Amino acid sequence: MTDATGIPTRKPDGAGAHLIHVLRENPVTLLSFGMFAFFLLQAFFGAYLVPHDPLATNAANALQPPNWTHWFGTDNLGRDVFSRVVVATRLDLTISVLAVAISFVIGSVLGAVAGYWGGWIDAVLNRVLDTIMAFPLFVLAMGIVAALGNTVENIIYATALINIPFYARLVRAEVNIRREAGFALAARLSGNSHFRTLAFHIFPNALPPMMVQVSLNMGWAILNAAGLSFIGLGVRPPTPEWGIMVAEGANFIISGHWWVALFPGLWLMLAVFTFNLMGDGLRDIVDPRRRT
């Protein structure tokens, strides 16, 4: 649009315009961001908006099918399934966001160091990661929670640990291919130390593929937390949590009370689905090259 010395004929997009463009360009991204907003709303305000107390039991009202008072029916103790499903969002999202944040930070540091310096650091780190990945990850998480005690913090740590290798590997590869790139050498000539070159020049360029990994991992983390609760190693009843609710409800499916397990399972599925769909959109948003 310009010649060698000419003044540009148009201004580049700002961040807001870019976000709108990404959302308009891809309806799937728009849908996933809309659903994410829906879940965030539940996480922040769900507890104040639900029609019933999620913990209030009422034996007389047990195992009611979905109706106008109890939209998703009631469970075996007469608790409102809808209220419990909505209130559980906050806990499940907290676990997954924190777990992913921890594995993102630790994985990035390890991977960046290994990818930049290589040599024995790289070799040692790779073998450690191989070891972690050699375990069936869910079993490893079970072991950690069983050993440390099943509190919410320990579920977060366990979920974070099993996700570290994915970040470390990705960052290592992304950093490694840029280690000898012209802009990294130029940064060294500009007086940046190795640390600054890595942290402020090379690492930010690894962000776009990382965003895809983050969104996929959020889905896994939710499933993992729910899975641990499902087998009784996670959050304890009566706290509302999707995994326990599915576990408890599973006992009643045979007797025809499908709604007790179905609705928390549906919410779990929708959350994982949302995160998986968000990946591409997130990547497009953090990639400056997508702004034209």
Added chain:
Amino acid sequence: MLSISDFAVSFRTRRGEVQAVRGISFDVAQGETLGIVGESGSGKSVTSYALMRILDAGGTIKAGSAVFDGRDLAQAAERDMQAIRGREISMIFQNPRAALNPICKVGHQLEDVLKRHGRATRADARAKAIAALEAVRIRDAAARYDAYPFELSGGMCQRVVFAIALACGPRLLIADEPTTGLDITTQKAVMDLVRDLTRERGMSSILITHDLGLAAEYCDRLAVMKDGRIVETGPAAALFADPQDPYTRKLVDATPRPGASLRDLLPIEARTPLADHAPGDRALVQVRDLVKTYPGKSGPVHAVKGISFTIREGQSVGLVGESGCGKSTTSSMLVRLLDRTSGDILFDGFDIADIPADRFVRDKRRSQIQMVFQDATDSLNPRHSARQTIADPILRMSALRGAALQTRIEELATLCGLPLPLLDRFPHQLSGGQKARVGIARAIALDPKFLILDEPTAALDVSIQAVVLNLLADLRARLGMTYLFVSHDLNVVRLLCDHVIVMQGGEIVEQGPTAQVMDTPSHPYTRTLLAAAPKPPTTKTNETDTAAKSAAE
């Protein structure tokens, strides 16, 4: 044989429709070589992709016809195109290594094409493939049949691509920048081969290139493209001698050639007198017995084998050689990104080779030795705006902050001819020439004494190259910098440098004043290099200049 009329191609993009080719018409006769010359973005490659109907998604042929042998390629069905591609019209791409499948033996790739078009059966495919490799003068073709692309040199890969293109005896060959990225002697070998074989077989060909000199040497007729239009068509020599269109004139002027000065490359109105620069007598950089050896899997690799040279203050030294000659290794050691194996690098009398590259960042001489990188795109951080890029060295190595910093950045941008509104753009929003300016502004941000230029114009269009070379000459005069200009292009080195060092195989084979090395080369390798450079036909301006000069004398 091929007749194109009112051909138009457009792409759907985020900002609406972009017209890449806006109604061009040309003919290619049987046995003729047509050169399509233009700078990046002129639509020359898009034209060839559209002819082969291999446009990217979003690209469509909007109008016009391309009649090849009675069939309109613009309208032909995909099934018919599959038969035409490779058999009737074939194409050679810019990067031969990318055009070959990296995990497939080259012989198999050739066989594949032969079988696909029914030119060979399972039984005779191997023999035919080897014959095809022999046809492009690959020595020991039977052994090369089993080679993978990574085992072959760039020139050899391009020969294989050419063999594949010729395998089915097409009648039209489209070569899209076939020698970009190849060494100058390899370029000559490949282009000679293409010319000989197409002539031998009576084929027509279209050579798409940005290099006017190359096109003039190998084409019968040239078509100059700009912004999707053909601005001028004519026989190569005539076009060069007397360009009619102002754009052709500009391109012809900008092509480096013997006898032209730096300012001759610019349009006439921009030819301000060049400031004098006289190298001082004091030695700024002295290199003594510099050696770099890499440990290799099959024994040590001697990249640089004990070279010595001196660069005086204010001097511009050209370091010339082909890929693998050690010139990049040498410049990396000089700029202190790489540790030497042995030898001294005296900078201002102090041996900087003793400071490990890892620690040189904190040395006070860091800001005095800077570098402009070869690939302007690769050397700019994609996440940093031009302003951040230029600010980086200043923030790291000086105390300048706040308003003073912004003033300095704007001063540097102005010095390098970068319009100030562009400072807040990201690299992908800048053109090649603008990116080069950002790279230069960053390198000179701290007033370095010694600037290493690693093929700074290799990735640029000729007209931008002309501007950048002149910018470098102006900066040298204004800031009194000393240059080491690393390049493979002798015509460019001749323009900018006082002294030339020719390297081959890690050794210096010849060095001396530019005029002496260029006009009376003593080493056979220098003579080979000079002979391989494309020689543009003389232009009218040149002749008049020479006439004026001789008249003055």
